Amino acid sequence: MRYRYIAYKYSRQGRPDAAFQSAWDAFGAWPLQSTILWRPPTDIYETPDEIIVVIELAGVTEDDMTVTLFSDLLIVEGRREQAALVDMNACHQLGIKYGDFRSEIVIHAPVDHDNVNAEYKNGLLRITLRKLD
DSSP states (O other): OEEEEOOSOOOOOOOSOOSOSSHHHHHHHGGGOOOOOBOOOEEEEEOSSEEEEEEEOTTOOGGGEEEEEOSSEEEEEEEEOOOOOOSOOOOOOOOOOOEEEEEEEEOOSOEEEEEEEEEEETTEEEEEEEEOO
8 A cells, every 4th residue: 555645735627617518529528438436435434633534445455555645635546456257157246346446535624644544454444644733
């Protein structure tokens, strides 16, 4: 798992005009999306001294995830690989999400970016952010 702190606020980049200019623009935008991101189930709670984030990432290795902390946002992203399906005759149910994932968690309180603890155990990533006084 890689961790980094970026000392500025996170802002989304995007077109200010959300509407497409023409039907052709709308048609042309679909093929540009090469990957569909999924968001893993996440619990966020707060104590008097900490903000705690727990993310369910069963089947993801620590090398396949990155934790990035901006001053106002925590981003956890990575990839869960699907095992190769050998000699599959039929598929009866597909409910597990595979591929790239991204979870963005807004941080409403100032936190100590040098005192971040992340633990990955039994498929759960637990990130503890110590609040500043």
